[in-house]
Amino acid sequence: MGAAVLKKQFESVLGGARDWQYRPEPELVPTGVAEVDSATGGLPRGCLTEIVGPASSGRTSLLLSILAAATARQEFCALVDAEDAFAPHSAAGAGVQLSRLLWVRCGHSAEHALKAADLLIQGGGFGMVVMDLGDTAPQTARRISLTSWFRLRRAVEHTPTVLLSIARQPNAKTCASLVIECVRNAENWSGARHTSRLLRGFDVRAQSLKSSMKRRSLCSPVFTARAI
Amino acid sequence: MFACLHGPGNLTPLAFEFSPAVEATSADTVTFDVSGLDRLFGLPQDVAAAIARRARECGVKASLALAANPDAAICAARGFPGVNLIPYGDEGKFLGALSLTVLAPSIELLETLERWGIRTFHQMAALPPLGIAERLGNEGLRLRELARGEAERKLLPIIEPLTFEDEIELEYPVELLEPLAFLLARLINGLATRLATRALATDELRLRLKLENRTTHRRTLCLPVPTLDTKAFLKLLQLDLEANPPSAPVLHLWMGVNPVKPQTAQTGLFVPVAPEPVKLELTLARIQALVGEGRVGTPELLDTHRPDAFRVNQWGRSPAVITRQVVEQPRLALRIFRPARAARVALAAGQPSFVMADGVRGKVLDLAGPWRTSGDWWTPDAWQRDEWDIALSDCALYRLYCAPRGWFVEGTYD
Incomplete structure (x- = not known):
């Protein structure tokens, strides 16, 4: 008996045509930034999300907000830091509970970062695994094969883990379910130059370049990363 | 059936050769349970002969007595030299000739009994119990029971301290880690089985390797939770020895574990999942082998104003500190360059106007600073710096500082 006949028989019993290719949408977790949450709905669990942008574009500010929200939910997070660029003081200031954060310092090796992230995802139990390639040279990050990204995507699939990658440009291509590009709009300075000048923060436009989730349009919300 | 050895010498090890239930009755007396030895040696007299033979072999000159209850055996061993076997039911008759001093009663009681003319077990056993209870109380009744050989009690056995250690002496030195893994x-x-039989687990494993060059290689593995997962232990040891190999071939292995109660904590249904501790320990060991020791863990801020002062603790070793700090707005984050990038800075009116460093180059478009900070001036490790927040023409925001050693770019605001 063919599959088509079986499908028809099931549909006649169940009363109407069925979407046999239906896949439930992944659970979304908030990023901790209301503007980004309202636009994207949050970060999908069991999927790869990329946050991309040049230096000083607000990627790390967004990342720390995401980590702060995750640790506030009592989740354990892992940060695989390819370039050893994580600043614990900055994270603590952003509200990240450092005792719930596993920090892997890869000592300027994207290859080690990739392997460490793979091991952590395979181990399971983390609410979020972040691979920080933010300061990795674009040519090095591009050298990571699509197969490696596919392997990571398959590893995180069907798990409650959010896999996040920070880089200067999108690398995972079709393997990423959500790509958010950060662009700095304008920095906010206060006070007169040479006297009481202060860097107050900057506005970040977070453009959603790609979203595999249904009913989510591409958008570009703006949020402000405040220094004080 | 109980046996008692009385005399000088090291009696306890001798008693342990025949029974696990050994009571150290006094410095020169041990009592032990020999029930069941008849299956091994035969009749009680054969058991007594076997013990006496072993005592002679060990050079122990002690009197031995076997009886149905421990106190009768003790009295007989203390009162009669050589080997004595007291038949069941004839304890009173057998012990009758012994002096009451064998029972070591209190001086007052002994004087009273002396005045009454009671000097032997037989005389004491013949006294009426009611009269003794009225005149001498409980102690007198107890003495009468002992004299009649009717006292019943349990042994108070010596509890051996639980030590979980094992060792292997090798005939030939082992050079490679792979064959060593089989021995490990x-x-x-073996240790895990011994722990499991006592419903125990371990959270620490110590390994001592005696090497061919007459040095000792010591390694200690600590787990965040007690476990009995032998595969995980072996893999962790392998990874540890790969990272810290012994300097010479191995001649002798010694392993000890710390016995602790297994973890019995139950997590809540609605608590977010956490990494399984033993599995995570293995994962971290693998990552550590990849990135290096001390590069994996939980960051902890140090109580100092020194910039970028932190330490990395081992995961799971420090208690989780739950802070309810709510940050409504995203905070501007700093990405650190480690090490800080040495910079060449052009100044205009005392302020940076052009910055050049590795991967950083541009005209200063806007800046804030300097912010002067210093600390630890009372220690040899003093520090001081002037900091600037600068916006460069390469479209990035940096933190720049000037220290006594020169100018440095500390990181980018991102």
């Missing part, structure tokens, strides 16, 4: 597995499995 043997030690681990």
Whole structure:
């Protein structure tokens, strides 16, 4: 008996045509930034999300907000830091509970970062695994094969883990379910130059370049990363 | 059936050769349970002969007595030299000739009994119990029971301290880690079985390797939770020895574990999942082998104003500190360059106007600073710096500082 006949028989019993290719949408977790949450709905669990942008574009500010929200939910997070660029003081200031954060310092090796992230995802139990390639040279990050990204995507699939990658440009291509590009709009300075000048923060436009989730349009919300 | 050895010498090890239930009755007396030895040696007299023979072999000159209850055996061993076997039911008759001093009663009681003319077990046993209870109380009744050989009690056995250690002496030195793993597995499995029989687990494993060059290689593995997962232990040891190999071939292996109660904590249904501790320990060991020791863990801020002062703790070793700090707005984050990038800075009116460093180059478009900070001036490790927040023409925001050693770019605001 063919599959088509079986499908028809099931549909006649169940009363109407069925979407046999239906896949439930992944659970979304908030990023901790209301503007980004309202636009994207949050970060999908069991999927790869990329946050991309040049230096000083607000990627790390967004990342720390995401980590702060995750640790506030009592989740354990892992940060695989390819370039050893994580600043614990900055994270603590952003509200990240450092005792719930596993920090892997890869000592300027994207290859080690990739392997460490793979091991952590395979181990399971983390609410979020972040691979920080933010300061990795674009040519090095591009050298990571699509197969490696596919392997990571398959590893995180069907798990409650959010896999996040920070880089200067999108690398995972079709393997990423959500790509958010950060662009700095304008920095906010206060006070007169040479006297009481202060860097107050900057506005970040977070453009959603790609979203595999249904009913989510591409958008570009703006949020402000405040220094004080 | 109980046996008692009385005399000088090291009696306890001798008693342990025949029974696990050994009571150290006094410095020169041990009592032990010999029930069941008849299956091994035969009749009680054969058991007594076997013990006496072993005592002679060990050079112990002690009197031995076997009786149905421990106190009768003790009295007989203390009162009669050589080997004595008291038949069941004839304890009173057998002990009758012994002096009451064998029972070591209190001086007052002994004087009273002397005045009454009671000097032997037989005389004491013949006294009426009611009269003794009225005149001498409980102590007198107890003495009468002992004299009649009717006292019943349990032994108070010596509890051996639980030590979980094992060792292997090798005939030939082992040079490679792979064959060593087989020996390690043997030690681990043996210790794990011994722990499991006592419903225990371990959270610390100590390994001592005696090497051919007459040095000792010591390694200690600590787990965040007690476990009995032998595979995990073996893999962790392998990874540890790969990272810290012994300097010479191995001649002798010693392994000890710390016995602790297994973890019995139950997590809540609605608590977010956490990494399984033993599995995570293995994962971290693998990552550590990849990125290096001390590069994996939980960051902890140090109580100092020194910039970028932190330490990395081992995961799971420090208690989780739950802070309810709510940050409504995203905070501007700093990405650190480690090490800080040495910079060449052009100044205009005392302020940076052009910055050049590795991967950083541009005209200063806007800046804030300097912010002067210093600390630890009372220690040899003093520090001081002037900081600037600068916006460069390469479209990035940096933190720049000037220290006594020169100018440095500390990181980018991102």
